[in-house]
Amino acid sequence: MANIRMFLVLYPLLLAALVLNCRGDERKLHVVYMGDRPQGDLSLASTHHSMLRSVLESGSSAEESLVYSYDRSFNGFAAKLTKQEAASISEMEGVVSIIPNRMLKLHTTRSWDFMGFSKDKLGAGQEGDVIIGFIDTGVWPEHPSFNDTGFGPPPAKWKGQCQTKNFTCNNKLIGARYYNSDNDYDDTDIHSPRDTEGHGTHTASTAAGVELPGTSFLGLAEGVARGGVPNARIAVYKVCWDSGCGLADILKAFDDAIGDGVDVISVSLGSFWPSDYFDDPIAIGSFHAMKNGILTSNSAGNSGPEPVTVTNFAPWTMTVAASTIDRKFAANLALGNGQILTGISINSFDLNGTSYPLMWGGDAVNYTMGSSSDYTRYCEADAMNLDMLVGKIVLCEGLQDGSAILLSNGIGIIMMDPTVGIPDYAFSYPLPATLISPDDFRKVMEYIRSTKYPEATILLGETWKDAMAPTVVSFSSRGPSPVSPDILKPDIAAPGVDILAGWSPLAPPSIYYKDSRSLYFNVISGTSMACPHASATAAYVKAAHPDWSPAAIKSAIMTTAYIMDPKRHKDLEFAYGSGHINPAAALDPGLVFDASATDYINFLCKQGYNTTTLRLVTGDNSTCANTTPGRGWDLNYPSFSLYVEDGQQIMGTFTRTVTNVGAANSTYTASIDVPPLISVAIEPSTLTFSAVGETQSFTVKVTGPPISQQPITSGAITWRDGTHAVRSPLVVYNYIPGAPYTLDSEDSNSMPEKKRVLNGLYKDHRSGIVRHS
Template identity: 75%
Template sequence: MGNLPQREGLSVASTHHTMLQSVLGSAFSPKESLVYSYERSFNGFAAKLTNKEATKIAKMEGVVSVKPNRKATLHTTRSWDFSGLSLGKAGASQEGDIIIGLLDTGVWPEHPSFNDTGYGPPPAKWKGTCQTTNFTCNNKIIGARYYNSEGYYDGNEIPSPRDTEGHGTHTSSTAAGIELPGTSFYGLAEGVARGGAPTARIAVYKVCWSSGCDDADILKAFDDAIADGVDILSVSLGANYYISHYFEDSIAVGSFHAMRNGILTSNSAGNEGPDPASVSNNAPWTLTVAASTIDRKFVANLVLGNGQILTGIAINTFNLNGTSYPLIWGGDAVNYTFEEDINHDMVAGKIVLCESISRHSHDILSNGTVGIVLVQYITAINPDYAFNYPLPATLISPDDAKKAMDYIRSTKYPAATIMVGETWKDEVAPRVVSFSSRGPSSISPDILKPDISAPGVDILAGWSPLSPPSFYDEDTRSGFFNVVSGTSMACPHASATAAYVKAAHPDWSPAAIKSAIMTSAYVMDPTRHRDLEFAYGSGHINPTSAVDPGLVFDASEADYVDFFCKQGYNTTTVRLITGDNSSCASTTLGRGWDLNYPSFSLYVDDGQEITGTFVRTVTNVGPPNSTYTATWQMPSLVSVTVEPSVLAFSDVGERKSFTVKVVGPAITQQPIVSGAIIWSDGSHYVRTPLVVYNYYPGAPYTSDSEDSNSVPRNNRRNGFIGH
């Protein structure tokens, strides 16, 4: 992905055709091979080629790289109040000029969250378009495009920007939906549904379908979005394959070009937690978002015939009116003679206790079962997010499942009922949810990932009426709202926060906006997270403080190139990302500690002493005459020195540098040790986490019971969690 040619009159597309023609020969037309020309914001193309033809292209003069097309996968009424952005604070006066671009499954344009009453025309900077096939834009959704390099549509998919999955409508309304009082999900979680930037504009780039999200489509969407004039990009998806270098990741490459053009990309951390080194979207120029809980959880109690009440977690909208039904264990209804088929007669008219979420759950759901009680024996004592089912259902803890089994085995006619769902206050929120992917970064140990945590659990927001609210095809419900969990839901919370900051500071760089969000974050409770910063990064988003951070850690394209060089990239591999004439001197190899990043990460080889030196530069964006003093917190194992420890500023925009030295004894198999450095002038508190560790990515690692409940991989569809 290179820069566009600067010569006037040169057609990028014609150059791509010429290159293809030279490889394909006169018997074939380049038009039949060419899928996309990336010619609006950077230079490149996608084409259908054999391996031999791709090899020929790669050897051509001026070709930086050729990579195969791979697939990425997709990774509110209460969440914004919980994050401190109340109705009175949402909607800065300049917010209507901010355009949030979303790479997702499209959007449902008639959804009430996108009503444009009271909106003026799009900002003058907008250069995009609306593909109007089965779709209509307005002054809220000002642009919409769709991409499908495969040209294949499955089921009820529609060749337009219209959302048939629900995911894109959910993320779009979370980021910038208008205020809708009296919203609920079938009576649950009633309140005012709204986005964090409710007056911002939305531009939709549909790159994901039921089959996934193709690299070629993702890159074309970045190409268009940059040229269209978006301000913030929200990307709730990530690679579902191992990536060892940034140039292998289409999102990293596309977002680098966005950064180069002044656009911050916010993206999801992934749903592969709590495994270590599972975080995706590791690029340091993007904002990587983990998912955390809010102070609301969905409860559906199981009442046994003996009067025991077992608390379950589920989004249950079905009311059995307290009527008891026969209760059986699902294992008793399995016919092992016929490949473990379910005995339909045994489950009909009953509530079934299933020990795991498996293919049998689908069989049970479609055979006249009254209700289902689920338990995962690898879950935590208390499940930390809720599923949605097409019939009365709840998810109970392993201990409560044992009580239910004891009751079934000791009672001649066991019975139970599942109570209609309700919402309870979660006193321990925010807490990073079990499924949220953890650090450290598998690409750059010198960069702490994820960057930030945001609400991503049980989030109520918009939905496509063509998609059922649960995973199950048997679910016939249809509506405009749904409650969903995932880092996909956390990402648009951070995207809206970035839009909120951008509206207040339109001239700030992507790095400055990212820094403001990270250094102003709420501190998370370390006693509830064994993974510490590898779970939550700098902490939980704090939108109102992010607009006035005091100091920011800024960074430019040149800083990232220098980072690449120090991380071991050479001139050739750097150009795979930048696409220009960037180069690395042979003497620059080293650690990436000097990238002006708003956090500190020190990876130590096993058995080596702790030692590291970081250089940082802060820019004063607060009052002109201000003095900041540094304090730091770190366990006694590690010694920290900050020089100088006092920074005096006389002007806005003035820059000052400081050095952080970290030393300690030799460590072996040391899990994360963390603390923070805080700069304060008495009214601003600029906090940067500092972590030291040396267990390697992929090493054997066992979380304690509070962090060990992981969603089984076979219950993840397109990266969605819980829906």
Template identity: 60%
Template sequence: MTIIIFRRWVSVLYPILLASILVHYCRGNSDERKVHIVYMGERPHSPSGNMSSLLAVRHISLLERVLGSASLAKESLVYSYARSFNAFAAKLSPQEVEKFSKMKRVISVIPNHKLHLHTTRSWEFMNFSPGQISAQKEGNVIIGFLDSGIWPESESFNDEGMTPPPAKWKGECHNITCNNKIIGARYYNTGGMYDPTEFKSPRDAMGHGTHTSSTAAGREVAGASFLGLAEGTATGGVPNARIAVYKVCWQNRGCSNADILAAFDDAIADGVDILSMSLGSSVPPPFFEDAMAIGAFHAMKRGVLTSASSGNSGPTPATASNLAPWMLTVAASTIDRQFVSKVVLGNGETFPGIAVNSFKLNGTTFPLVWAGDVANYSGGSGVINAKNCLPGSLNSYKTAGKIVLCHSIVGDVTGVAMANGLGAIMFNPIPSVNDFAFSYPLPATQVRSGDGDAILDYIRTTENPIATILVSETWKDVMAPYVASFSSRGPNRLSPEILKPDITVPGVDILAAWSPVASPSGSPFDTRKVKYNVISGTSMSCPHASAVAAYVKALHPDWSPAAIKSAIMTTANVMDPRKNEDHEFAYGSGHINPVAAADPGLVYDASEDDYIYFLCKQGYDNTTMELIAGRSNASCNGVALGRAWDLNYPTFGLVVEDGESISTSFTRTVTNVGPPNSTYHVSVQMPSLVNVEVHPTVLPFSAVGQSMTFTVKVSGPKIVDQPIRSGAILWGDGVHVVRSPLVVYTITPNSMAALPFKPAEKIRFGDQPGRLEHEIVETN
């Protein structure tokens, strides 16, 4: 009877069921769980300091409440954002999305759209469309790159439709063929020593210089990708600007001071307008013991702005390099996407990892081992070295053809490659930020510490553990921008009152042109050849800023380096301090806004004399200043030693020794570069602890180029142990907003004294943190 009734119901319902299935199919299986980001705003504070772990537990609890199952909640969770904000990513059905959307503490539930990464993603993220101005204006600007050279045959450097170089150009082209795009190329090697893989020419054997040059000024190239990942149109910020190459960095030898100064000397004389330098020292020497500061000072005197990376030593405080106030110092921040390469275990558990992984295992699983279990004892290695997958520490008989789980802080899989491992899963046993992606010479990904522990537990409790690593996907990061964990922080070790870095710019997972002879992962085991590569670092953010400086220069060719720098800083977008606990020490004036920088309204201009006055107050004597300036009237007579409060800088920094009262006055002068008749009114943003008075409160301008002076008096009670209190001085005319950060922080006596520094040095450029970081290498 039951069978008969069932058949009758099927006969009646069959057409309805068929229609329902067809509708469901046509809608793309709308009930399927898809990744969404549940955003809940500010990260709570925890007295115990373990809020990241607590939030991860809360995220699971919320998922369990909505999904109705603890196991399903764990399976659904793909990422827990818990260090700087409160959010998580999970696989949710439409009904579950609706439930989360109705929760009181949930701000938004955002679909995790897949993005196609390309260089213009960073420009689009900044709401900037390259090529906004005429090719003629852009073509009058020449950017000089002090770097590892260039690959001139790259499509990014074609000169189709470009006119001959501007008449001001006096440069030369050595040992490569230049064109109307690459108009000059020189190389410098004081020691005369060359790595066997190097070229005795400006040709790039490392990829770094090609990447930075194309990021700033590469032409539009359709269909660019990294081995099929991130396919799209690649372009620099100023695709019609000219490129001049000065190769000062060499494979395995770094970048010497002598070569850098020689390149500065040539570049200034050649007629460059902007200098871009993605290199620096790990311990900043005094200004005039620093080749970059010296070269940049002389460039400034001749109207050339130097844009330089702040370094890859973050998030440790006081690690920023390139601190001279006449340089634009650039930090690195994220854009709204991440590369995610998932690990799938034999039991079906899936863990998201961060990596640029193009290797296709097609879902095939392979034996999975923990590195600590496969130590190369016969080679003298024990568990400690093996679990970190150090070179030579693994037994190749036990790792060949297998995926190896490594404890890894810097994301190095060299040891696995040496031991013929098939792939690697890395995790830092100490919870840390995982906000940028490496590429590797084999299938690999970096998972969170807790996920690494779960994978290790799976290995230890399973007789034959297996796993696979999936090709990278691109996920949307709705929390961007925030300063990358590797980006070097302030305060300024040399002049604490001058806030450094100056600006933050995209520098995470940037796709740009590459040298086909260079390893895309930086590993000697990587034999892949690519025309475009994805890498991260302040080396990648610097050329973005250089491009914006060139854009402003093209529109305002008569502006001084200080005016261009001021325009970039005072128009920056305000960063969310909740995502950046180091505040201005991480991001300076804020996140770069190219369009606004072209029309800042007012600028804080500065001349050579202003910097000389600054240096006199820093302790440089008459003889030194006269030699630097090349004139006898550049003296320090009558200038007392003191703080740098009166340098006409676009930011205000007040350093107070612990236990002292807040009390000082700043003097600043602004120049009108907007409409002739403009009236600006001041507004102040500052925490209640600090009192700020500005006089006058109104600046009425009647002409372009007119300058007016104001003072800022800052006062407050005695303070102790104040890392940073942030505010801002804003001038507005109803159209423009000229914003200057004002920060107050305390130091202990002598805490900012410079560390001992050896004058015999080289400066090594840095790209990806943990690979080629900024570091000092002594000469022989």
């Protein structure tokens, strides 16, 4: 009997151990990153097969394991491996990092004119030679935004292809590929570059859609829709599906986009959590894009307003925060007692002023389920007596997608978010809906309790002028960088709130995923929407200056930005970077802060990467000699960031070099605008140029008293020649109020612990990847 009891106790434990052991032997997709592509006509795929054959167990073949070879623009592969096999490959010569595949998620009529970038600012067709690559959800190829009337053949440099399975390209939409390394498709997914999510169609049309008069969202926000560079060509790389965006697929899309010959890469997605540069597919891909003369524009993330939440922070990319435009969507609530309350919603449903019975969700209790008003007040479907909702407008104390009321034959929904109040962005819903403030919610409750037959109606949506715009929206992720505090992130702010642009007719137009309405235009918000505004601006500058480097283009965009109001942003530059994007001014910046791959390599040395790793990444004889890890002050960046350890004195010296891209003979004088806490000395304070392309260097010495628990304080350095104002923000800080995490140093064999300088602002660096909308 004792033996039987012992068996009953141990059996579940033995079974669990067996299951875990089996799982350890399960093959899962891993990315093996091996740095730059070696010179010469080599068959990298053969090398990858050989590496796999040397470690594969159980008789599996390299052909069965290998999913992708990254061999066009950099070196590496994706393969299905057990933990043991992955560990063996990680020890092989030439391997920079091995990364388990993970899923990333996807982070207009008015926005371009709002920025002063009207159609007459466009070049005379010169954007037609510029190709923007979108790593996203694909596009809807028949969408009118991608009509190619008047377009000639693709530029001769184009080396891409169109995967024509259920898809057709043209002279506007010149290339399309799709990737799904896990072969994991949902019922709604289409096995082609065709967009079923709407996201990719929206971002591509925002950046480069052709001009379309009379567009709207079901009559709201009517106007002329166009992309920032409507003459530019579009190439799409579909990596995102209903289940997310695979890391291995993102890297393959970068590999192909670089090899295909795009000029700008637009990436509106990112990780939930930060990773080291060479464990992050976007940082890896964009590094090799930079080496090939291609700027990557990417979204900052939607985890704001908490600090240290920016997810795309590599210095060789342009990180874009989301700001408002001067248009706001409102849907007012009219109560039976005559009160009109302001609400926020993109409401396309017209109730024609008809009033309907109004009830509080807390009164629709499902007693059979053992519920109470403590649950039904939030309008959770499982807790409610759905029969009571028929024909009524329902007041809810929380945010809902409206499906419970819709499926119960209710008329509409009124919501309140007690934590936020009235948000600075709007959603659309599958039925009449509006979101009111907590104060107005109390007014509605008082009315419901004061009358026997309360009633209300939700008015048709309208657009209002937002005089406060632009401001950085609450959801936009904030800096500082969790890995490199000497680099100010985000870089720039761009319109990302309530943006009207193209949409897939297969995608739901509201937040309810089963909304069956089919539309070609939609209004959505996110840093995903801000990113293509910056991508288009980069393409605009690239068209005018095809020989400029990615760093020069980014510098032009940053140093000519509109100055944003610091009184409206407590996190200052950690919200908006250098300011609000100004496309027209970026064409003529006067001076640029240029940087090459060598400059970024030196920066990485100071971040703690070793010579062996960097030689693999760069494919050359790069060395890290006589560098002190931890400071990146000498990277030729268009902004200045000084992190000071708590209790230490403010002290830092930055070296910068500017290139004259304005008048041949010009003299620039520096002006300094900083708060009294900081002292700044610039040497020399006057720069004289006698030729276009001439460079001059200067140093910026920042000093001040010891500081403790000092949040961000900021100013700016501006170089002026009478025509140009080349402005760079300068921030000093040593304390981030509300920073939720600390960053540890496990999981990397290429960087010492010193790599994470910032007294830890991230403990957990798990990394799902998200769409930024």
